[in-house]
Amino acid sequence: MKRILSRYVIVSTLMVFTTSLFAQNQSFENAFDTLSIDGQFEHLYRRSNTFEEYKVISISGYNLLKKNSQDSILQYKQDADSHLQEIATLKSNLTSSNTEIEKLQAELTSSQQAKDSMSFIGIEVSKGAYNAIMWGIIICLASVSVVLFSLFNRGHRVVKETKNRLAEVQEDLETLRKNALVREQKLARELMDFKLKNKSSR
Template sequence: MKELLSKYLVVFILVIFSASTFAQTTSFEAAFDTLTIKDQFEHLYKRSNTFEVYKVMSISGYNSLKQNSIDSIRQYHEEVSDHQQEITTLKNNLRSTSSEIENLKEELASTQKAKDSISLIGIPTSKGSYNSIMWGLIICLAVILLIVVSLYKRGHQIVKETKTRLTEVQEDLENLRKNALVREQKLARELMDYKLKHKPSR
């Protein structure tokens, strides 16, 4: 009879212990699901028994905390790896963007230079130099035009004066010719008169 009671007692204690362990494990797992790792340590510490200067913790609680810590560390490693990949991608994008910006700056400088320069006889020249050259040519042409106009006017005046003098000389020559003709006719009459006067008689 005592042996039978002892067996029942042992079975009862084992059932109670198993139920308590299962309940505690369930309690730990339920509590750990909503707590951070730090709070899980605090929770396990508070739920552990004290023996002198030691804390006697539940194995199931320890295992849950350990597994949760490992899972958290693994998750942190994965997040760190993901972040590193994102950082690498961002660095590559930044390098690519910087390269594109440099290319755009060079194209802009080239475009600005082309915009500010004009081809003069196949030689690229800045707009300022081009304007100076053009104004210099215009001024030179204007001076040459003034000189040509002045020379033309002077030549025209000389030609006009020459024509006037030529006309005067022609008139003088015509007068001289007429006078010479008159004198010649006069001399011819005088000679004829002289011959008639001094004609020998027969």
């Protein structure tokens, strides 16, 4: 009878422990889903037990926080790569726009030099008609130049904003990496100290 009772107590204890561990893991997952990395660190700290001047943290909570931190760092890296690709595309577009502007400027110069000539495509025309045709070409080229220059300015502004965003992302990524490393090292030291203290107390 005592053996049966003892087995029942052991099984009940294991069931309660397993249920408690599952509930704690589920609690961490539910809380971490709505928190930032800093918030997750703070939540894990608050939920950890205190032993003298040390904090005893949950291994499952630590592993979940580590995974979330690595996922965030990976996301920042992917965003940075995406911004770099955008910058490369904008640089290519700017180069193409500059080439087109230089070409139009050369055509405009050639048109202005031809104004003094009264021959148009090998045909003699009146000065009024000649001037009207030339001015029409010049106005069209000037309009295209203004449009391309506007596109160039907009592209330059986009490149500048993208560089600023990339610098902010890189700065945030570096800060997050440093903070995560420091906290991970601190937690590892605290865990090691706790284990050593338990060994020495035995």
